[in-house]
Each structure stands twice: as structure tokens, then as C-alpha cells.
Amino acid sequence: MNGGRRAATLPVSLFRQDAATVARGLLGAVLVSEVRGCRTAGRIVEVEAYLGAEDPASHAWQFRRHPGNEALYGPAGSWYVYRSYGLHWCTNLVTGPPGQGAAVLVRALEPLEGIAAMRRRRRVTEEGLLCAGPGRLCQALGVTVALDGMPMHRSPVRVERGVELPDEAVLVTPRIGITRAADWRLRLVMRGSPWASRGHWKK
DNA sequence: GCGCCGATTGGCT
DNA sequence: GCCAATCGGCGCC
DSSP: OOTTOOOOBOOHHHHTSOHHHHHHHHTTOEEEEOGGGOOEEEEEEEEEEEOSTTOTTSTTGGGOOOGGGGGGGSOTTBEEEEEETTTEEEEEEEESSTTSOEEEEEEEEEEEEOHHHHHHHHTOOOGGGTSBSHHHHHHHHTOOGGGTTOBGGGSSEEEEOOOOOOGGGEEEEOOOSOSTTTTSOOEEEETTOTTSOGGGGOO
């Protein structure tokens, strides 16, 4: 489909910045997965920033460490994949200096490539349900804990440059689905995107 | 050791 | 709109 032409992967320098800036830079970019030789891809339309030790909603709150979240303290641009509610995988890109524990959660994608594979993995046909949610998009792209701790640039799942969004195209809202510090406005959504998770239309 | 809880999802009391 | 599924981490006994 891409005729062998490879789009540019986002530079590591982007991920060394603070989580909110990285979140802004990720919106509109393309998440490309080549897990087990199967190519799937989607445009990032919804993200959330988690700031690290000072953020009560962060898994790194007060520098809490345990075997499950070590990747969060790794170098910028590496993956942090965790299990949610004992069932689903959710994926983040680590940002900022190592040890800070900041990251950006990828919450929704517009499916672009490998839609048949996404349907097979998700066991759902409705396109709007393939990648609308952090757990759903991981399932659609084959993302599991196997990715946890990998530097994104040397992993089978990478983020490539996508569309540049003007500020008017970016909707900033409180984070959703959390109980602590839920009012912090660190959720970014591509304005008007029908591919965002269902919390999108709530204020 | 035990019980509760969550950055979720899907099915239906 | 409500709740079960499922499990590691954490608080508390």
C-alpha cells in the first residue's frame, strides 16, 4: 500500500519535552504497528498527558515504583504498556528526563491501514469501535506487554509524522475515566473527530 | 493474608 | 445506565 516508501518516524527529541507538549505533537501523527509481520496503522486523534510524581493520577505519583511500571521511568520515547482492570492493555509513550515518570497515553485512533486485521483481532466489524479507546486500540494493533520498555524507534510499533494541526483543530478537555486529578485539562482531542473515545462529546 | 480499587470494555438486569 | 470480568498493587489487620 505504501509502495515501500517509509514515512519519517517522529524524532526522539520530541519525547524529551514535557508530556503536555508531546501530547500536542502526537495528535495527528500516525501510529504504525508491524507486530508479527501484520501492518496496521491509525491516526492519533485523542491523547492524555500524565505528568509523573506530582500528578495524583499518574502511575508514577510520588515516585511509586513496582515491577509493573519500571518502563515509566525509562528514557523518553520508550513504551510503557500496562494492564487495565486486569483485562486490557493500554499504551503510553514516556516523555521528559529519565526518572520523571511522565508519559502520554494514546486513547483513540482513526483506523487507516490493516482494517481487516483490526476487525479480526477485535472481533468487531463496526469501524467506529476498532480503535476508540485505549484498550481497544491496543487490541486492534496487537499491542501487548511485550512492547513494555522498548524504545519506540526500535520496536515494531512506531509513531510517524502525520498532519500538522492548527490550534483551532485541537480540543483540550479534562482527563476522563480517572478519579484523581480528573479536572486537569490534559486531554487533547482532534476537534470534531468521530473516531475519539465515547467520552469525547461530554464536557 | 485479605479486601478493595482502577488511565476499560462490553453486555444487558 | 449499570455491572461483571480480572489481577497486581497497596493499605490495613
